[in-house]
Amino acid sequence: MSRVELINVSKNYGPLRVLNDVSLTIETGEVIAIIGRSGSGKSTLLRCLNGLEPIQSGTIMIDGVKVNDPDTDLRKLRQNVGIVFQSFNLFPHLSVSDNITLAPRLVLKQSPDQARKIAADVLARVGLADKIDAMPQQLSGGQQQRVAIARSLAMNPQLMLFDEVTSALDPELTGEVLRVLEGVAREGMTMILVTHEMGFARHFATRIVFMHEGKVWEQGPVAETLSHPQTAELKSFLDAVLN
Amino acid sequence: MKYGLQFRDVFAAWEFLLEGLAVTLALSVCTMVLGFFLGLACACARTYGGARFKQAVTVYIETIRNTPLLVQIFLLYFGLPSLGLRLEGFDAALIALVINLGAYSTEIIRAGLEAIPKSQIEAGQSLGLTPWQIFRYIIVFPALKAMYPALSSQFILLMLATSVVSQISVQDLFHVGSIIQSRTFRDFEVYTVIGCIYLALAFMMRGVFAVIYRQVFAR
Amino acid sequence: MIREFGTGDIVYLVFAARWTLALTALAFAGGAIVGLTLAVLRISPLAPLRFLASLYIQIVQGTPLLVWLFLFYFGLSIAGLPVNAWTAAALAYSIYGGAFLGEIWRGALIAVAPTQWEAGASLGLTYVQQMRHIIIPQAVRIATPPTIGFLVQLIKNTSLAATIGFVELTREGQLTSASTYKPFAVYITVACIYFLICFPLTQWSRRLEERFNVAR
Ligand SMILES: Nc1ncnc2c1ncn2[C@@H]1O[C@H](COP(=O)(O)OP(=O)(O)OP(=O)(O)O)[C@@H](O)[C@H]1O
Ligand SMILES: [Mg+2]
Numbered sequence: 001m002s003r004v005e006l007i008n009v010s011k012n013y014g015p016l017r018v019l020n021d022v023s024l025t026i027e028t029g030e031v032i033a034i035i036g037r038s039g040s041g042k043s044t045l046l047r048c049l050n051g052l053e054p055i056q057s058g059t060i061m062i063d064g065v066k067v068n069d070p071d072t073d074l075r076k077l078r079q080n081v082g083i084v085f086q087s088f089n090l091f092p093h094l095s096v097s098d099n100i101t102l103a104p105r106l107v108l109k110q111s112p113d114q115a116r117k118i119a120a121d122v123l124a125r126v127g128l129a130d131k132i133d134a135m136p137q138q139l140s141g142g143q144q145q146r147v148a149i150a151r152s153l154a155m156n157p158q159l160m161l162f163d164e165v166t167s168a169l170d171p172e173l174t175g176e177v178l179r180v181l182e183g184v185a186r187e188g189m190t191m192i193l194v195t196h197e198m199g200f201a202r203h204f205a206t207r208i209v210f211m212h213e214g215k216v217w218e219q220g221p222v223a224e225t226l227s228h229p230q231t232a233e234l235k236s237f238l239d240a241v242l243n
Numbered sequence: 244m245k246y247g248l249q250f251r252d253v254f255a256a257w258e259f260l261l262e263g264l265a266v267t268l269a270l271s272v273c274t275m276v277l278g279f280f281l282g283l284a285c286a287c288a289r290t291y292g293g294a295r296f297k298q299a300v301t302v303y304i305e306t307i308r309n310t311p312l313l314v315q316i317f318l319l320y321f322g323l324p325s326l327g328l329r330l331e332g333f334d335a336a337l338i339a340l341v342i343n344l345g346a347y348s349t350e351i352i353r354a355g356l357e358a359i360p361k362s363q364i365e366a367g368q369s370l371g372l373t374p375w376q377i378f379r380y381i382i383v384f385p386a387l388k389a390m391y392p393a394l395s396s397q398f399i400l401l402m403l404a405t406s407v408v409s410q411i412s413v414q415d416l417f418h419v420g421s422i423i424q425s426r427t428f429r430d431f432e433v434y435t436v437i438g439c440i441y442l443a444l445a446f447m448m449r450g451v452f453a454v455i456y457r458q459v460f461a462r
Numbered sequence: 463m464i465r466e467f468g469t470g471d472i473v474y475l476v477f478a479a480r481w482t483l484a485l486t487a488l489a490f491a492g493g494a495i496v497g498l499t500l501a502v503l504r505i506s507p508l509a510p511l512r513f514l515a516s517l518y519i520q521i522v523q524g525t526p527l528l529v530w531l532f533l534f535y536f537g538l539s540i541a542g543l544p545v546n547a548w549t550a551a552a553l554a555y556s557i558y559g560g561a562f563l564g565e566i567w568r569g570a571l572i573a574v575a576p577t578q579w580e581a582g583a584s585l586g587l588t589y590v591q592q593m594r595h596i597i598i599p600q601a602v603r604i605a606t607p608p609t610i611g612f613l614v615q616l617i618k619n620t621s622l623a624a625t626i627g628f629v630e631l632t633r634e635g636q637l638t639s640a641s642t643y644k645p646f647a648v649y650i651t652v653a654c655i656y657f658l659i660c661f662p663l664t665q666w667s668r669r670l671e672e673r674f675n676v677a678r
Contacts, residue, residue, distance in 0.1 A: 052580055079586040089581035093599045102595060103585035155585060309614065309660035310653045311621035314632060318653065321639065322646035399524070406526040410625060417528060430536035438529040445524030 001064050003028045003159055003190050004049065009058035011041075011048055011214075018044045019055070020214035028158075031191045033201035033222070036211035037237060042194040045211070046161045049192070050074075050081045063158060079107060082152030083161040086168050088144045090136040090151070096123070097132045100151045108155070115154075122150040126180045142173030146180050153184070160184065162193040198241060202226060210234045252427040253436050256419075263419030264440065270333070270415060271402040274340040278401070279394075281341060282348025289349065290356050300349065307346035313407050315339045320411040336408035344401050351397060355390025356382065388460045395452040399445050406441070416440060467644035472651055478634035479655050485620045485630055488552045490613060493559020500564030502593075505571050515564065522561035527622055530554040535626045547628040555616070555623075562612055570605035571597060607674065610667035614660045621656075631655060 004026040011019035018041045026032055034042050047053040048060060051067050051074040060067040065077055091099050100122060101115035110118070123129050126146040136144055145165055152160060162181065166174040178200050185191055185204050195201055201208060201222060208225040210218045212233045218225065229235045285303065288296040307315070320335040330338070359382050367377040409418035420437040424430045503515035522530075534557075535550040543549070574597050582592035624633035635652040639645040 050584060052583065074583075075586045075588060078584055081584075083584045085577065085581070087577060089575075089577045091578065091581070091596055091600075093603070103587060106591050106595065107586040151585070305661060305664070306657065309618075309664055310656045311618040311632065313621045313624070314635070314649055314653050314656065317632075317635070317639075318646070318649040322649045325644065325646045403524070403526040406528045407622070409528070417526065421532075431533065431540055434529055434532045434536065438525045438533065441526055441529060442521060442524040446520075449524075 002026060002061075003030075003063060004192070005059075005061040007059040007061075009048065009055050009060060011044060011053065011055045018214050019048065022058070022214070022216050024209065024216055024219075026190065026192065028190050029188050030207060031185050031189075031205045032193065032207050032209055033205035034192065034194045034209045034211060035196070035198075035201065035237070035241075036217075040211040041214040042211050043163050046083065046163050046192065046194060049161060050078050050083055052083075075107070079155055080158045081161065082155060082157035082159070084145070084148050084152055084163070084165050086164040088136075088141075088148045088168075090144055090148055092136050094136075095132075096128070096134050096136065096139075096147050099136065099147060100154045103151070104154055118154050119150070122153040123147075125153065125183060126150045127176070140173060141169045142176045145169065145177050149177075149180055149184070157189075159190045159192070162191065162195070164194050164196065166195070166197060196241065198226070198238075210237065212237075248432060249429060250432050250436065252429050253423060253432050256423045256427075259419055259423065260416070260436075260440070263414060263416035264444075266333075266414055267402070267405055267416040267444075270337060270340065270405045270408065270413075271398075273337055274344055274401060274405070275398050277337075277341045278344030279348055281345030282352050285345060285349040286352035286356060289353055304346045304349055307343055308350075312339070312343050312404055313410060315343060316407060316411055332408070332411050332413040335411060336405075336413045340401065340405060340408070343404075344397070347397050348394060351390050351393045352386075354393070355386040358389040359386055391452075391456060391460065395449075395456075398452070399448050402444060402448060403441060467638070467642040467647050471638050471642060471648070475631065475634055475638065475648075475651055476655060478629065479631045479659065481628075481630040481634075482617065482620050482632075482656075483659070485551055485555070485623060485628070486613070486617050489555030489559050489616055489620065492552060492556025493563050493616070496556055496560025497563025497567055500560060501567035501571055504564065504568040507589075519561045519564055522558055523565075527554070527558050527619055528625065530558055531622060531626050547623065547626050550626060551620075551623045551628050555620070558619075559612075559616055562615070563609065566608045566612060567601065567605050569608075570601040573604050574600045603674065607667045607671035610663055610670070614663050614667070617660055617663075618656065 002025045004024070006022055006024040009019055009022045010017065020041075022041075022045065034045065036042050044053060048055050049062070049067065051072075055068050058068075062077060062081060066072055067074075067077060091102070094102065097116060097119050100119040101110075101112070104110040104115040104118060105112060120129065120132060123132055126149055128143060128146055128150070131139060131143065131147070136147070139147065145168075149165070165181070166177050169177065174197070178197060181191075181193070181200070182204055193201075193205070205222050208219060208222050209216055210225070210229075210231075210233075212218075212231075218229065218231050218234045220230075225234075226238065229238055285300045289300045292300075316336060316339040319330060319339045320332065323330060323335075363381055363385075364377055367381045372380070405415060406417040408415055409421065412418065414422075416437060420433050424433040427433070500515045500519060503511045504519075506512055506515075531550060531554045534554045535545065535547070538550055539545045578596050578600065579592055582596045587595070620630055621632035623630055624636060627633070629637075631652055635648050639648040642648065
C-alpha cells in the first residue's frame with residue numbers, strides 16, 4: 001500500500017480549475033519536492049491532501065484511507081498528517097510549550113507531563129530546547145517556523161506536508177529551517193515539500209514533481225529531472241529559478 | 244387568565260400615529276444634518292486646529308459621551324429654565340440631540356480624516372496643490388467613504404434614540420404611542436405596533452444608506 | 463413641600479447610583495449569555511442558525527430600547543407574571559445588550575485569522591476544541607476594549623429604566639428635582655455621577671485598545 005495515492009484529482013474554485021486531473025503515488029520514506037510557478041496549484045494540492053479543501057472529482061488515499069469520503073474521520077487522518085505553513089500559524093496566545101502540547105493533550109489524551117516531555121524532545125530536535133517557555137512573538141521568524149515544525153512532529157505523524165516553509169524568512173534564516181528539514185528527512189519521514197529551494201531539493205528530495213496549470217506536468221528522480229527536463233515548461237521554469 | 248390581543252383600537256388611531264411619525268422623522272433628519280456639521284466642525288478643529296481648540300473639543304466629546312442622553316435632555320428642558328432660559332420641548336430635544344450626535348460624529352469623522360495616509364497629502368503638496376485643493380480633491384472623497392459605514396449606523400441609532408424625547412412630552416411616535424395606550428389600555432399592542440414602525444424605519448434607513456453608498460462610493 | 467437641595471441630596475443621589483450599577487451588572491450578565499450564544503451562532507457552519515441569529519440582531523438593533531422596556535413591562539402581566547420593574551428591565555436589557563454584545567463578539571471571533579482555525583484543524587482538534595483553546599482566547603483580547611465601550615453605553619442606557627419607574631440614578635434625580643425644585647443643580651449632579659462612573663471605563667477601554675494596536 002502506498003502512503004499517498006492521488007487518482008485523477010480535480011479541484012475548482014468556482015469556475016477556476018486549480019487542479020486538473022492530478023495523479024500521483026508516493027511511497028513510504030519518499031521525500032517529494034513540488035516545484036512550479038506561482039498559481040500552479042501547489043498549495044492547493046497540499047491542502048487537499050489533509051482535507052482542508054474539498055475536491056470535485058477523483059480520489060485521494062492516505063495509508064489506504066480515502067480522504068475525500070464524507071464518512072472518513074478527518075480528525076483521525078490529520079493526526080497522522082502534519083502540515084507546516086509558510087506563515088507558521090503558531091498560536092500567538094500560547095507559549096512554545098503550550099503550542100506544542102495542545103494537540104497531544106487534547107487529541108492524543110497525553111498527560112501534561114508526558115506531553116511536555118515530548119515537547120522538550122521535539123524542541124531539541126529542532127535546536128530550540130532553551131525556548132520551551134518563550135512566547136511566539138519573542139522568537140525570530142526562523143525560530144517560529146522551527147517551533148511550528150516541532151508542533152507537527154509532536155503528533156508523531158506518518159506523513160508531513162511543508163508549504164514553502166522558508167519563503168517568509170530572511171535568507172540568513174532559511175538555513176536553520178532547512179537543516180531541521182534535513183534532520184527530519186534523514187529519520188525516514190515521508191515528506192512532501194513545496195519549495196523554491198532548488199539546492200535543498202537537489203540534495204534531499206528523492207523525486208521532483210513539477211506542477212503547471214494545475215497538472216503534474218513532469219516528474220522523476222531529482223538529478224535526472226533537473227539536469228534533463230523533458231518539457232519546455234520545466235526547462236523555462238528551471239532557467240528562470242536557476243538564473 | 245387569558246388575554247386576547249386586539250389591535251383594532253391601535254390601528255384606529257393611525258392618523259395620530261402618522262403625526263407622531265412625522266415628528267420623529269423631522270427630529271431625526273434635522274439632527275442628522277445639524278449634528279453632522281457640528282461633528283465636522285469639531286473634527287476639523289481637532290485635527291487641524293490649535294491646542295486650545297483640541298482641548299475644548301475633547302472636553303465636549305468626553306462630557307457628552309460619558310453621560311446619558313436622557314439626562315442631557317432633562318438638563319436642557321427642566322434645568323435651563325431655572326437659569327432663565329425656557330425652551331420649547333421640540334427645541335430642547337433638537338438641541339440636545341444635535342449636541343449628542345455632534346460628539347459621536349466628531350469621533351467618526353476624525354477617524355475618517357485620519358484614515359487618509361500622510362503620503363497622499365504629501366503627494367498633493369509635492370504637486371503644488373493648495374491646502375484647500377488638497378482637502379477638496381484628495382481628502383474629502385476617501386474620508387467620506389471611510390467614515391460612511393460608522394456614520395450611517397450612528398444615524399440609525401440616533402433615529403431610534405429620538406424616542407427618548409417622549410419623556411419631555413414632545414409628541415413623537417413614542418409619545419403618541421403612550422397617549423394611545425392611556426386611551427385604549429391596549430399597552431402591549433401599542434408598543435408592538437410602535438416597535439414595528441421603528442423597525443421599518445430603521446430598515447428603510449439602512450436600505451437608503453446602502454443605495455447611496457452604492458451610487459456614490461462603490462465604483 | 464419644597465426643601466433645599468443640599469449635601470444630603472447629593473449623598474442620596476450617589477447612593478442611588480448603586481441601583482444603576484446593580485441594573486448594569488444584571489443587564490451585562492443577561493446580555494453576555496444572549497450575546498455569546500448569538501456570536502457563536504453567527505459564525506456557525508450551519509446557514510439557518512446564522513440567519514436566525516442575524517435576524518435577531520437586526521430586529522433588536524432596529525428597535526428603540528424604550529420599546530423593549532415597555533413591551534416587557536406590560537407583557538409581564540399578559541404572561542400572568544407580577545408586574546415588576548426589575549424583572550422587566552432585566553429582561554429588556556438582556557435582549558438588547560445581547561444583540562450588541564453578539565455583534566461585538568462575532569467581530570472579534572472573525573478577526574482571529576482563519577489560518578488559526580486551519581492550524582488547529584490540521585492538528586486534529588475538534589471544532590469545539592479549536593473554538594475553546596485557539597479562537598476564543600484570542601478573540602477575548604480583541605473584544606475587551608469594545609466590550610468595555612459597550613458597558614459604558616449600558617450604564618448610560620440604564621437611565622431609560624427610569625421611564626418604567628425603576629428607581630435608579632436618573633429616577634432618583636427626577637424625584638429629588640420634584641421635591642427640591644432645583645432641576646438644574648440636580649441634573650448636573652446626576653450627570654456628574656454618571657460621568658465619574660463612565661469616564662474611567664472609557665479611558666481604560668481606550669488604553670487597552672492602544673496597547674492592542676501597538677502589540678499588533
Ligand atoms: N481560496 C481560494 N479561492 C479562490 N481561488 C483560490 C483560492 N486559493 C487559491 N486560489 C487560486 O488557485 C490557484 C492556485 O493557487 P495555489 O495557492 O495552489 O498556487 P501555488 O502554486 O501555491 O502558488 P504560490 O507559489 O504563489 O503559492 C491560483 O490561481 C489562486 O488564485
Ligand atoms: Mg502556495
